[in-house]
Amino acid sequence: MTVIHNERTKLTAAALDRASTACLTVGALGPLVAVIYGLGVTAGLRDGIFVAVGSILWLFVAGALHIMARHHLGRMR
Numbered sequence: 001m002t003v004i005h006n007e008r009t010k011l012t013a014a015a016l017d018r019a020s021t022a023c024l025t026v027g028a029l030g031p032l033v034a035v036i037y038g039l040g041v042t043a044g045l046r047d048g049i050f051v052a053v054g055s056i057l058w059l060f061v062a063g064a065l066h067i068m069a070r071h072h073l074g075r076m077r
Contacts, residue, residue, distance in 0.1 A: 001077045009076050014071040020065035027058020 031051050 006076045009072060013072040015026050016069035016072060020062040020069065023058050023065060024062040028055045028062065032066050 032055070
């Protein structure tokens, strides 16, 4: 039963880590690439601050999910 438990633990940790990668890509790197390529240049300062704060929040969510995945791996037997 230990092998099954370990495999399920690794599967859950991998899913959490993939979710953290998706959050990082969509929430933080996506807006950064849009700024680099000049998309949304007509947006005002208020919109830029909103996007920056949103990106930082997504970055923290990605970090939290990654930490949760590492913590979940500690449950292996």
